């Protein structure tokens with residue numbers, strides 16, 4: 001434990017953590033660490049978001065007004081990209097990007113450990129996902145594994161910036177260049193993360209974002225695609241809106257995947273708040289890193305070298321050999337201590353029944369993670385006391401279930 005913390009408050013808290021550790025688990029009838037529950041997630045919209053929505057409603061310009069255009073300009077600037085294209089969700093952002101960059105029949109390298117949409121939208125394009133394993137420390141696309149899985153039909157690579165941790169972008173892009181592949185980054189969980197000191201939107205052919213309710217910045221639902229390619233941006237805009245290239249001329253097969261102006265108005269306010277909220281996430285993560293570093297059998301998240309992690313999630317990985325309980329019992333015990341937690345994800349995307357016809361080959365790291373991972377709260381509304389409660393509870397549960405060599 002961080003006895004090096006020298007402020008009086010931190011020292012007092014350290015002793016409290018140690019005392020908690022000695023006590024009976026709440027799941028076994030002891031007292032919970034947290035006096036009141038610490039939620040896994042708080043979705044907070046404030047008066048300024050509400051006011052901007054009211055302004056749009058009052059204006060009568062509910063769709064294709066100025067707010068989407070303003071949101072696109074501001075997001076592109078913040079993300080280091082030349083163009084940003086709003087759309088209705090992170091899933092339609094992926095679908096639009098794939099439609100422009102992938103052809104039916106292509107093989108597409110995708111991480112086996114990601115949210116399902118990264119890969120399901122490849123199927124929607126009538127292309128084939130080829131599963132690539134992830135690095136067990138960063139949870140991101142493993143380029144060395146991808147090399148082994150290239151086929152004569154491979155035309156694109158999709159890498160997710162999972163949990164807010166940018167992928168190994170240099171290696172992904174140089175591998176793609178070597179083999180003439182398009183590069184799409186699924187950045188649904190990594191708004192305004194950075195890599196090599198630059199915002200992630202300046203890398204690859206396109207990056208896609210989600211503004212779903214639980215994301216670091218949210219509009220309830222919504223999405224964005226960023227790119228530096230003007231022709232691609234034009235095509236994305238057209239396909240987003242019925243394939244229309246000029247008024248009532250439809251050169252392409254398109255959809256209605258547009259964002260509305262109420263959504264964009266919320267997005268603009270959220271974008272302004274994002275840097276402060278990201279800093280708070282990062283400082284909570286730093287406190288967890290210090291407070292949980294010495295726990296045998298608990299692997300902490302590791303940022304990709306050169307990347308700035310924005311901690312959409314703070315996900316622990318438990319080594320089953322070092323505990324007398326399984327991951328689900330660990331979670332049950334944490335919840336009894338008053339700590340909200342969640343599993344991202346209970347299994348690899350490649351194991352989803354929807355892909356059963358694709359291949360039976362399951363990348364081994366991804367295949368094992370579903371029974372080892374647990375995400376603890378890292379949202380910016382957490383108080384310092386709640387953060388300390390999370391640390392105390394994880395330590396208490398880990399101590400109580402310590403087995404094996406731990």
Ligand SMILES: Cc1ncc(COP(=O)(O)O)c(C=O)c1O
Pocket residue numbers: 089090091092114115117118160186188189209210211212221222223
């Ligand atoms: C990595 C990833 N990709 C894509 C999506 C899809 O985004 P949406 O829910 O906005 O469609 C999500 C959302 O959870 C995600 O986490």
